[in-house]
Amino acid sequence: xxxxxxxxxxxxxxxxxxxxxxxxxxxxxxxxxxxxxxxxxxxxxxxxxxxxxxxxxxxxxxxxxxxxxxxxxxxxxxxxxxxxxxxxxxxxxxxxxxxxxxxxxxxxxxxxxxx
Amino acid sequence: xxxxxxxxxxxxxxxxxxxxxxxxxxxxxxxxxxxxxxxxxxxxxxxxxxxxxxxxxxxxxxxxxxxxxxxxxxxxxxxxxxxxxxxxxxxxxxxxxxxxxxxxxxxxxxxx
Numbered sequence: 001x002x003x004x005x006x007x008x009x010x011x012x013x014x015x016x017x018x019x020x021x022x023x024x025x026x027x028x029x030x031x032x033x034x035x036x037x038x039x040x041x042x043x044x045x046x047x048x049x050x051x052x053x054x055x056x057x058x059x060x061x062x063x064x065x066x067x068x069x070x071x072x073x074x075x076x077x078x079x080x081x082x083x084x085x086x087x088x089x090x091x092x093x094x095x096x097x098x099x100x101x102x103x104x105x106x107x108x109x110x111x112x113x114x115x
Numbered sequence: 116x117x118x119x120x121x122x123x124x125x126x127x128x129x130x131x132x133x134x135x136x137x138x139x140x141x142x143x144x145x146x147x148x149x150x151x152x153x154x155x156x157x158x159x160x161x162x163x164x165x166x167x168x169x170x171x172x173x174x175x176x177x178x179x180x181x182x183x184x185x186x187x188x189x190x191x192x193x194x195x196x197x198x199x200x201x202x203x204x205x206x207x208x209x210x211x212x213x214x215x216x217x218x219x220x221x222x223x224x225x226x227x
């Protein structure tokens with residue numbers, strides 16, 4: 001099956017700094033990538049949808065200037081958490097889908113802890 | 116707005132039992148429904164994907180059914196094993212939308 005990787009798997013940072021998370025589709029071209037956030041013991045909540053070469057579409061309540069998404073190629077999308085605060089601490093998961101969106105393939109997730 | 120609900124939130128059963136997890140959704144105009152497994156601190160593993168035109172899918176000891184008209188899906192696990200302990204998530208892709216809407220999950224514990 002299709003493989004999606006995320007890097008880093010774990011990151012600890014100080015409040016006020018920015019953190020970049022990468023999501024890569026390793027063996028297929030991902031025309032669409034999705035970014036989710038999961039707080040402890042809660043389900044996944046979609047943050048934004050990005051199509052290659054276009055601006056991301058953010059879900060209601062998600063600050064686009066705080067969570068910068070770049071999808072510059074068919075195999076890579078990045079999520080940058082700017083000026084991170086402790087309340088941004090969460091598990092961030094990306095997924096990728098091919099041209100026909102038949103299914104999404106999920107990455108292993110990145111755990112962010114902001115001190 | 117599509118909403119997905121999973122019942123129960125948590126379930127604990129002895130090893131060897133057959134069990135059923137439930138998922139309901141409010142908008143029946145779906146493209147597909149998917150069941151995932153998530154181990155603590157890990158990402159998602161896709162278990163079964165049911166297209167809107169299908170009524171069920173099977174993989175090993177797992178069987179998922181879909182009743183689109185009533186907005187329900189069930190995941191049946193036969194002969195449960197301790198290794199089945201995980202959180203099971205149901206997600207729906209609505210027609211015309213790219214995104215998946217997830218339920219809150221059922222945290223399953225299989226006791227040896």
